[in-house]
Amino acid sequence: MPFTVQDFLRERSSDLQLEILAGSAGLEREITVSELNRPGLALGGFFDSFRWERIQVIGRGEHAYIDQVALKRDLDSLKNFFDFKIPCLILTHGWRPRPELIALADKHRVPLLSCTLPTATLVAELSSFLEEKLSPTITLHSVLVDVYGLGVLISGDSGIGKSECALELIKRGHMLVADDVVQIQHLPGGILIGRPANQIMQHHIEVRGLGIIDVKELFGMSAILNSSRIEVVIQLEMWDNAKEYDRVGIEDHSLEILGLRVPRIIMPVRPGRNLAILIEVSALHQRLKARGVNTAMEMEKNLIQVLTREGAAPPPQKRPAQEPPRPPRQGHGRPPYRRR
Known part of the structure; x- marks a missing residue:
């Protein structure tokens, strides 16, 4: 416009x-x-x-x-x-x-x-x-929550549980920025700022079975935020037994938004998984990565050092094989025979 x-x-x-x-x-x-x-x-x-x-x-x-x-x-x-x-x-x-x-x-x-x-x-x-x-702008179907001061963009197919996950995070003390549709702006300096795309639905969450919830009235001013810098993307998807998911964390995934690469974590969903806690840990883990601390890479480096040290050690020396004892010859090692 x-x-x-x-x-x-x-x-x-x-x-x-x-x-x-x-x-x-x-x-x-x-x-x-x-x-x-x-x-x-x-x-x-x-x-x-x-x-x-x-x-x-x-x-x-x-x-x-x-x-x-x-x-x-x-x-x-x-x-x-x-x-x-x-x-x-x-x-x-x-x-x-x-x-x-x-x-x-x-x-x-x-x-x-x-x-x-x-x-x-x-x-x-x-x-x-x-x-x-006048900065470049895009709208995405997702949920934006501020977790420990980091803007976490939760994406996934419709009905997978994005709003329910955001509601659990709000109960745990985090802040809602936008639900359902997020407007993202690319500001100078490589900064992505997310805010509600629909001002009428600002600070509201739509939950299937409950309807529209006013987060500001229900949880107070401490549960809402007008905008947040997007620093990590959590992509929710249904658990696929035929797919192999990352269990170590060495590989880094990212999502391109308005020309910028944002770290992305693929989070499989199935009954019994507490997604809110996983997203909290993901936010803290991303903050450590931003400060140069990568647990998976540190573990891999330590493992390589141990294997290298063991491979460089000299092989144990073999002892010379001992000859089997010879049987004593007749008359040797026995008292002399005496006649009576």
Whole structure:
């Protein structure tokens, strides 16, 4: 869904203290990138590598130049500047533009906004907002629970028990983020953030046989969370006797989400298995892995060292075979025969 200048004003005009001065006819212009631009050289007519697709921020230096150009009545460079399809211009420090700039904005239908914040503050706030707003997004049929501070995405076929598993984790003191449909965003820095895709169903769980449960009302504020960073995926699947499951943990599995690889654990389901405890242990185990501690790899390394040490030991030396004792010859070893 396109994000327009009008949407931007509707969401952040009060927080960023924005006021529209001219160019109201261009409020439907689309904002496509999160980066901002300071058009210093472009205002003077140098348009090589000019990033016109970005929101243009006019600070004090640009203010002084535009005032000087307007006084000299040399507006050709400014006219060429407005020929580009700029999303909008934002004037910082509450600067009120000259009539020439307002006329150009109205003529070219470029929204001209005024902001009372300093330039650095506006750039920081606006960049953070646009990075989150315009980041790549996907929705997945799954459940997201915050377990020991780690976002655990529980996936699997419909009816396998994802919601019931999340409910057991909530009873054990963990927090629900989203049930059934999770919206995932790829933020800068390789971060995946998950939150409820349906705001109406936020903080609710659908359990077959019970219906819809309000987790916030039933378990309190400590049982819910608005968003969480996804760090591990638990894939539930019915136990298949013909399939061999990992029993050691040396092999690492992952799932690609929005171009990022997320650790994945395949968890077979059958009666008698306590999935909530297994997911708790999986979250703690993943935290150890993130800190460089891998129990399976450590055990394999120790086993290889023991086998190598035993294989390098010299073989035991064989003793020389002893000859069997010879039978004594006649007359030897016996007392002499005496006649009586």
